[in-house]
Amino acid sequence: MNININSISKYINSECVLNSVSYVFEPGKIYGIYGKNGSGKTMLLRAIAGLIKTDSGTIEYNGKILHKDLDYLPDTGIIIENIQFWKMYSGYENLRMLASINQNISEDEIRDIMSYFGLDPLSKKKVSKYSLGMRQKLSICQALMEHPHILLLDEPTNALDQSSISLFRNRILEEKSRNTIIIFTSHNQEDIELLADEIIHIEDGRIKEHR
Amino acid sequence: MKSCDILLQTVNVKKCIFVSVITFFIRYVYVNFCMGFSLKDVIILNGFYSQLFFGGLFVDYSFDIISLSFQTLIYIYEICYLTVDITCSVNDNLTILLPRYGKLSRIYIKTLIYILCRNTILIAVNYILYLITCHQSVLPQDLKIMVLLWIELFTFQLLSYLLCLWKSSISGYIISYIILFLPIMICGFNYSMGNDNWTIGGYSVFHCCIFNWHNSITVNYLDYAYEYSVSCAPNLSSRTSCYISIILCSFLMLLGNIICKRKEIL
Numbered sequence: 001m002n003i004n005i006n007s008i009s010k011y012i013n014s015e016c017v018l019n020s021v022s023y024v025f026e027p028g029k030i031y032g033i034y035g036k037n038g039s040g041k042t043m044l045l046r047a048i049a050g051l052i053k054t055d056s057g058t059i060e061y062n063g064k065i066l067h068k069d070l071d072y073l074p075d076t077g078i079i080i081e082n083i084q085f086w087k088m089y090s091g092y093e094n095l096r097m098l099a100s101i102n103q104n105i106s107e108d109e110i111r112d113i114m115s116y117f118g119l120d121p122l123s124k125k126k127v128s129k130y131s132l133g134m135r136q137k138l139s140i141c142q143a144l145m146e147h148p149h150i151l152l153l154d155e156p157t158n159a160l161d162q163s164s165i166s167l168f169r170n171r172i173l174e175e176k177s178r179n180t181i182i183i184f185t186s187h188n189q190e191d192i193e194l195l196a197d198e199i200i201h202i203e204d205g206r207i208k209e210h211r
Numbered sequence: 212m213k214s215c216d217i218l219l220q221t222v223n224v225k226k227c228i229f230v231s232v233i234t235f236f237i238r239y240v241y242v243n244f245c246m247g248f249s250l251k252d253v254i255i256l257n258g259f260y261s262q263l264f265f266g267g268l269f270v271d272y273s274f275d276i277i278s279l280s281f282q283t284l285i286y287i288y289e290i291c292y293l294t295v296d297i298t299c300s301v302n303d304n305l306t307i308l309l310p311r312y313g314k315l316s317r318i319y320i321k322t323l324i325y326i327l328c329r330n331t332i333l334i335a336v337n338y339i340l341y342l343i344t345c346h347q348s349v350l351p352q353d354l355k356i357m358v359l360l361w362i363e364l365f366t367f368q369l370l371s372y373l374l375c376l377w378k379s380s381i382s383g384y385i386i387s388y389i390i391l392f393l394p395i396m397i398c399g400f401n402y403s404m405g406n407d408n409w410t411i412g413g414y415s416v417f418h419c420c421i422f423n424w425h426n427s428i429t430v431n432y433l434d435y436a437y438e439y440s441v442s443c444a445p446n447l448s449s450r451t452s453c454y455i456s457i458i459l460c461s462f463l464m465l466l467g468n469i470i471c472k473r474k475e476i477l
Contacts (some may be wrong), residue, residue, distance in 0.1 A: 051305075051309065071315065072309045072310055072314075073310060074310065074313055076310040077310070078306055078307060078310055080306050081306070083307055084304055088226070098307065098308075102311055
């Protein structure tokens with residue numbers, strides 16, 4: 001089940017943030033997107049997720065057109081910008097609340113993924129007291145925990161220490177082996193080189209090159 | 212995973228009870244110690260009276276606009292805070308909720324359910340505190356009042372809810388205060404005490420259905436040397452008031468639906 005992007009464009013206040021972007025994302029592959037700040041990386045992820053409507057072009061998934069046959073991309077794990085969570089609850093309680101929506105994983109699985117990333121599932125510490133790195137780990141946990149078919153990750157290694165980055169990379173490769181479509185953006189060239197099967201360079205809302 | 216646990220956790224029962232108790236306490240202290248009246252004298256004579264009690268508006272004892280404003284502000288704070296709090300949490304987490312729910316409307320329906328749960332807790336806590344402090348109960352009448360209050364709160368909340376959809380952060384919070392508070396501040400009460408008649412301000416349509424659930428709102432106190440008479444004008448029948456409220460709710464829901472469809476999460 002591919003994601004087909006057909007010549008999408010998006011204007012915000014008459015400024016073109018995505019300019020006729022076309023690409024095909026295939027399952028079992030990791031796509032690394034890089035580019036300067038404001039080049040359109042995050043906007044592309046938002047468009048793929050269905051969080052914004054494009055002004056022209058279409059995004060197709062499984063033969064269905066986004067915003068026509070589908071409201072949002074289903075079965076997708078997302079990290080886009082800062083996720084707020086429910087600050088008055090612990091990390092585990094937050095994940096439990098999110099997992100309760102579709103109820104396709106057990107509480108043990110939630111505990112496992114938290115422990116994997118070094119978060120204590122038994123801790124009563126509220127998310128409001130979490131450090132930036134801990135919150136980023138929690139964001140990664142919520143995106144990965146249900147083993148979604150698509151992963152859209154915007155700078156997922158931000159604020160992570162080196163050992164957590166290694167854990168993240170290993171986990172991403174595991175997800176890839178499950179035939180997941182993984183699209184991530186990063187300013188870290190090492191992440192891109194190590195993980196990505198296809199590298200996409202975006203500049204001024206256009207795909208400048210891909211290899 | 213027990214869905215009941217999750218529901219209670221999302222609604223945040225502890226927070227609801229805490230806010231209800233705190234605001235009730237402020238109203239209680241204000242009336243008993245600042246205004247010098249005893250809540251034990253309060254008896255539910257009709258719906259309007261207890262409605263005023265829940266709203267903290269003791270028109271029968273003291274009907275000055277400052278007390279009215281203060282008590283109303285506390286009450287509106289209670290309603291707005293609990294509504295806006297839950298709506299803002301949802302808006303802040305839309306990017307992770309949307310792929311799970313698949314449809315924005317499903318999220319908003321869930322949120323409305325959470326809001327209704329909070330209303331129920333709010334009313335239940337207020338009623339229990341009322342029984343504790345006033346020791347008066349007329350159960351059939353009380354139940355009727357609680358249902359009316361529940362619908363009334365929902366009308367209030369739909370408005371603040373829509374404002375939060377429009378402005379997802381603190382601005383929605385502030386605007387909902389202004390929008391909800393101002394109509395009550397500028398709306399009017401025609402009331403008479405003995406042979407004197409006073410009229411304050413005018414009436415808004417919104418206000419009519421909020422405060423005029425009952426036809427001919429008159430409270431008589433035979434204990435006093437003179438008769439208090441409080442009435443809301445224009446006098447709508449309770450049925451008409453219900454219709455207005457239902458139409459208003461439907462309109463607000465329709466508006467919400469349009470906003471949801473047009474909203475882009477940027």
